Amino acid sequence: MIYNADEMGISVVHKPGKVVAELGRNHVVSGQRGKNHTLMACVSASAFVLPPIITYPRKRALPDNYKAGAVPNTLFVTSTNGWINSELYFEWLKFFSNNIPPARPVLLVQDGHSSHMSIEAIEYAKSSQIYILCLPSHTTHILQPLDIGVFKSFKSNFSKAFTNYVSKNPGRVITPDLMSSLVSEAWLVSVTHLSIMSGFRKSGLFPFNPSVVNDRLGPSEVFKEESKSNGTPELTLPTIQHSTIDSPLTPEICDVSSAHVLSDTHSINPTPSVDISPVPLAHMDTNSSVSVNDDHTELFTEEQEKLFSKCFEEGCDLYDPLFVTWLKIRHPYCCVSVSFDALSECTATTCTKKRENSKRRKEKKRRKEKKEEKRKKEGEKDEAKRKKEEERRKEEEKKKEEERKKEEERKKKEERKKEERKKKEEEKKRKEEEKYLKKQTAYCSLRKKLKEEDSCPKCEVKYDVSDIWIACHVCDRWLNFECTELKDRSNIPDTFICQDCVKV
Structure with a gap:
C-alpha cells in the first residue's frame, strides 16, 4: 500500500479574494497577523483517508469546545509555535500505524523535513x-499527490468556509475554537476519491508512470544546448526499470475489507532498482508471471x-481485489472508493450505480409507504377527533336546550307570581277602598244624624260649624270639644271614646 503524508499551514485570519479599499491604492495590507x-493529512493510492491531525499554538491542554464540529476521530495536538516537531511527528506515526489497514509492508511518501527524520521515528517505522x-x-509540487490533487482544492474550500461564516455572522471575529468546524466543512468537499486518485x-506514483514527471524534472533546453556545444556529456535522469515478478497463489480470496486496500499494495525492495508488482491474487496462475508496463496490456x-x-x-458487485485493480486502470473515474473509521476495524465496501439506484428507489418507496401510513393514521385520528367534537357539540346543544327550557319555566313561574301578587294588591286595594267608602258612608250618616240632633248631648249647645266637634266611635254621638277631656286642639286622636262609653 502506498501512502502520502504532508502538512500545510492554516490560520484564523481570513484572506478574501476581494477587499474594499480606497480608490487608487494598488496594495492593501491587513493589520491582522494570526498565529x-x-x-x-494522509491518504493512500486506493483513496483511503486517515483522519487529520491539527496542531494548535498553545502550551496548555486544548479545551473541549475547540473540538466541536471537527472531522470524526481528528487528532488534536499542541506546540509552542503551532508547527509539527519530532515528538509530534512520532506521535502521529503511532496514530498512523494503529489506524491504517493491517496489510504490511507499506510505503509512506513524504517530504524530507527534519522533524520526519528522528531516530525514534525511523526505528518505530522499521519495527512496524x-x-x-x-x-x-x-520537487514536492511535482511528486507529492496531496499537493497536486487535494491541498489546492482544500485551500479554496477553506477560504469559502471562512467567507460563508463571516457573511452569516456579520461583526463576529473568527477565533481558534471555530477552526475545527471550518476545517471539517472544507475537508468533506475537498478530500474526495477523485481528487486523491488524480x-x-x-x-x-500510481499507476506507476515515470514519463508523467520525467519532462518536468529533466534539465532545461538551454542547459542541454550548452552541454552539447561544450562537448560535455548530456545529463539525463535515471529511469526506473520494470521487472517481471513471479507471484504465488493466495490461499483464499481476500475479504471485503481488505479487497480494496490490497489492490494497490506493492512489494518494495529497498535497492537502487525499484521493482513494483501488484499483490498476488487468487485469480492468477501459479506458474504465470505478470509484467507491469505503462499500457497494462x-x-x-x-x-x-x-x-x-x-x-x-451489468453493474455487478464483484468483491475481488483484481477486479478493483482492473477498474482503477480501465475506468479510473468509476473506481470504487474506500471509507474508513480510524478507531474501528478497516471496512471497505463496493457499490455500483445500479445498486445505489435500487437502494434509493427502495428507500423512496419505503418513505412513501411510511408517509402514506402516517397520513392514514392522521386521517383516522382526525376522523375520531371530528366524531368526538360532533358528539361534544351535540351534548352542548342538548344542555343548552335543557337550560333554555328551565329558563322558560322559571320565567313563567315568575310571571305567575307577579300576577298573583298583582291580584293580591288589587284585592287589598279594593278592600281598602271599600273600607274607606264604608267609613265615609258612616261619617256622612253621622254628620247627617248630628245635623238632625243639632246639639251636644252634654252641654246642649247647638252645632256650630266654626267650632270643633268630635264623634265617639262607640255611641256615635257628636260632642263639643269643650265637653271632652282633650286639651290640645292640634293633637286630636283618630279614635275617640266618650266618658259614658268608657264607664260602660
Whole structure:
C-alpha cells in the first residue's frame, strides 16, 4: 500500500479574494497577523483517508469546545509555535500505524523535513514495516499527490468556509475554537476519491508512470544546448526499470475489507532498482508471471478482461481485489472508493450505480409507504377527533336546550307570581277602598244624624260649624270639644271614646 503524508499551514485570519479599499491604492495590507496552525493529512493510492491531525499554538491542554464540529476521530495536538516537531511527528506515526489497514509492508511518501527524520521515528517505522520515502527538495509540487490533487482544492474550500461564516455572522471575529468546524466543512468537499486518485496519477506514483514527471524534472533546453556545444556529456535522469515478478497463489480470496486496500499494495525492495508488482491474487496462475508496463496490456488475461468488462457493463458487485485493480486502470473515474473509521476495524465496501439506484428507489418507496401510513393514521385520528367534537357539540346543544327550557319555566313561574301578587294588591286595594267608602258612608250618616240632633248631648249647645266637634266611635254621638277631656286642639286622636262609653 502506498501512502502520502504532508502538512500545510492554516490560520484564523481570513484572506478574501476581494477587499474594499480606497480608490487608487494598488496594495492593501491587513493589520491582522494570526498565529500559525498546522494541518497534516494522509491518504493512500486506493483513496483511503486517515483522519487529520491539527496542531494548535498553545502550551496548555486544548479545551473541549475547540473540538466541536471537527472531522470524526481528528487528532488534536499542541506546540509552542503551532508547527509539527519530532515528538509530534512520532506521535502521529503511532496514530498512523494503529489506524491504517493491517496489510504490511507499506510505503509512506513524504517530504524530507527534519522533524520526519528522528531516530525514534525511523526505528518505530522499521519495527512496524513502514518504509519511509523522502522526496527530493523542491520537487514536492511535482511528486507529492496531496499537493497536486487535494491541498489546492482544500485551500479554496477553506477560504469559502471562512467567507460563508463571516457573511452569516456579520461583526463576529473568527477565533481558534471555530477552526475545527471550518476545517471539517472544507475537508468533506475537498478530500474526495477523485481528487486523491488524480493526485497519485498526475505524480506518476500510481499507476506507476515515470514519463508523467520525467519532462518536468529533466534539465532545461538551454542547459542541454550548452552541454552539447561544450562537448560535455548530456545529463539525463535515471529511469526506473520494470521487472517481471513471479507471484504465488493466495490461499483464499481476500475479504471485503481488505479487497480494496490490497489492490494497490506493492512489494518494495529497498535497492537502487525499484521493482513494483501488484499483490498476488487468487485469480492468477501459479506458474504465470505478470509484467507491469505503462499500457497494462499483459496485466490481465483474455478471460479476465471479458469477465470484468461484462461485470462492469451489468453493474455487478464483484468483491475481488483484481477486479478493483482492473477498474482503477480501465475506468479510473468509476473506481470504487474506500471509507474508513480510524478507531474501528478497516471496512471497505463496493457499490455500483445500479445498486445505489435500487437502494434509493427502495428507500423512496419505503418513505412513501411510511408517509402514506402516517397520513392514514392522521386521517383516522382526525376522523375520531371530528366524531368526538360532533358528539361534544351535540351534548352542548342538548344542555343548552335543557337550560333554555328551565329558563322558560322559571320565567313563567315568575310571571305567575307577579300576577298573583298583582291580584293580591288589587284585592287589598279594593278592600281598602271599600273600607274607606264604608267609613265615609258612616261619617256622612253621622254628620247627617248630628245635623238632625243639632246639639251636644252634654252641654246642649247647638252645632256650630266654626267650632270643633268630635264623634265617639262607640255611641256615635257628636260632642263639643269643650265637653271632652282633650286639651290640645292640634293633637286630636283618630279614635275617640266618650266618658259614658268608657264607664260602660
